[in-house]
Amino acid sequence: MLTKSKQVWEMPWSEITPEGVYRSRREFLQMAAVGSAGLAAGSVLAGCEARPEAAQAPLAFTKNQAYAVADPLNTFEEVTNFNNFYEFGTAKDDPARYASALTTKPWTVKVGGRVAKPGNYTYDDLVKPQTLEERVYRLRCVEAWSAVIPWIGFPLADLIKRVEPTSAAKYVAFTTLLRPNEMRGQRTGALDWPYVEGLRLDEAMHPLTLATVGLYGKELPNQNGAPIRIVVPWKYGFKSIKSIVSIEFVEKEPPTAWNIANPPEYGFYSNVNPERDHPRWSQRRERRLGGFLANIPTVKFNGYGDQVASLYAGMDLIKYY
Ligand SMILES: Nc1nc2c(c(=O)[nH]1)N[C@H]1C(S)=C(S)[C@@H](COP(=O)(O)O)O[C@H]1N2
Numbered sequence: 001m002l003t004k005s006k007q008v009w010e011m012p013w014s015e016i017t018p019e020g021v022y023r024s025r026r027e028f029l030q031m032a033a034v035g036s037a038g039l040a041a042g043s044v045l046a047g048c049e050a051r052p053e054a055a056q057a058p059l060a061f062t063k064n065q066a067y068a069v070a071d072p073l074n075t076f077e078e079v080t081n082f083n084n085f086y087e088f089g090t091a092k093d094d095p096a097r098y099a100s101a102l103t104t105k106p107w108t109v110k111v112g113g114r115v116a117k118p119g120n121y122t123y124d125d126l127v128k129p130q131t132l133e134e135r136v137y138r139l140r141c142v143e144a145w146s147a148v149i150p151w152i153g154f155p156l157a158d159l160i161k162r163v164e165p166t167s168a169a170k171y172v173a174f175t176t177l178l179r180p181n182e183m184r185g186q187r188t189g190a191l192d193w194p195y196v197e198g199l200r201l202d203e204a205m206h207p208l209t210l211a212t213v214g215l216y217g218k219e220l221p222n223q224n225g226a227p228i229r230i231v232v233p234w235k236y237g238f239k240s241i242k243s244i245v246s247i248e249f250v251e252k253e254p255p256t257a258w259n260i261a262n263p264p265e266y267g268f269y270s271n272v273n274p275e276r277d278h279p280r281w282s283q284r285r286e287r288r289l290g291g292f293l294a295n296i297p298t299v300k301f302n303g304y305g306d307q308v309a310s311l312y313a314g315m316d317l318i319k320y321y
């Protein structure tokens, strides 16, 4: 756990990474050290791990080269074994351990509120008409770790345009599945269930906001929010709500799970902002998942400022944190 005294980048990785993941990480590093440095991390892993590949189906997609990150990708192993998904527990390895209990087929998303085409849309209704693309985005958690991940999805704006919000729609409210018999964390009071999040309509329609159905070439593993989640790369990770079952177009700023849990710590906007510390720790620096890059400066809007800063022109982002 993070504490007041220690910043995440000051800790030995073993303190923030569950023991099992840490061990396999070390083994991976040892094997990688003797292997070819030129190989993609994914194929290095595939070569040395006896474990079968995850069961996710491969997806057809095109690589969108416009969205790239200079830093190396995190490995599939890293981004699927160190997760926040409180529906399965609060420890970082709980989602990998317990999310297989979730059934994601069939899956329906209810679209409602201020919209011309409300209804219950199946996963195929939502995803089949779209061309899927791979985009490498950073995800930065408010806990000061970050990851570089090849996500697969489509602009949320495309979906929003299809369902035709009315002029009364100013915000989009998202809700995660509520199914305590499959989501063991929902049998605890870790958060108010179901998990809810929201975006201003213009944020939701920004071309960077990705309706996400996969990573590393395959359908999302359950622990990363299968079968469909949002990824908002310029905001703290908790805005990137997983396993969504409802998209509602509303007039007023909707409640959000972490704001309900602790308003002084988690605001509605939650833009990555090194100038606005979390009350219990600094946001100036971060550590890359996997431990290669520690104590690296956090960049405002997670580096996407050129594209998104104009959304907040004239707003005090210390007040609207
Ligand atoms: N439904 C739901 N969505 C969620 C969370 C959660 O607990 N429940 N955690 C959030 C947080 S805090 C982060 S950092 C990201 C982590 O995404 P990842 O596990 O795919 O890296 O998911 C976000 N989406």
Ligand SMILES: [Mo]
Pocket (backbone or CB within 6 Å): 084, 140, 141, 142, 143, 236, 237, 238
């Ligand atoms: Mo997070």
